[in-house]
Amino acid sequence: KQEVTQIPAALSVPEGENLVLNCSFTDSAIYNLQWFRQDPGKGLTSLLLIQSSQREQTSGRLNASLDKSSGRSTLYIAASQPGDSATYLCAPAARTLTFGKGTMLLVSP
């Protein structure tokens, strides 16, 4: 059974900092991995999808890496802004998506 761990559970930073969110998973037999953002009480917004054959994927200030063999992914956020405040979830995909509990990010002005 796939288990997903996200570290840290919560993170508070001042605006402008670069930061890294970590995701580890136990079963490396995955097709791809998605990173999502969730605002309080809302649905999930897809940020990035990395195929299992890829090492990195970039979208604007976001960069996600994947090391499938070691069961790790990181989400790098450059020049953080208050609007980035949300919970970030990673989800490796096999037959279905399996989610971690997320990292709650607060970016203060």
Next chain:
Amino acid sequence: DTGVSQDPRHKITKRGQNVTFRCDPISEHNRLYWYRQTLGQGPEFLTYFQNEAQLEKSRLLSDRFSAERPKGSFSTLEIQRTEQGDSAMYLCASSLSPMRSSEQYFGPGTRLTVT
């Protein structure tokens, strides 16, 4: 708006009542997924459809839960004889097959409160 939509957005019901939720996927997506999310947890997979066929169900989906996608378009999730433990956010997502390359897009969710 061509995103995933869910209805209702909020539902309050008394224990023992039946409830039904609806999900409309992105129109060209043939896969539809249901997840449940409780406070402080990530979403947990419940079931998914490819077109009208229900291909997988989680052990979380007890006998009181049933999902349908009759014409391969919208889907409904029904919970019979609701219990307080059913209180959660129910999320729907859709994608194109195959799983290996497809990105899942989520709806806004239905918040269920069982009193």
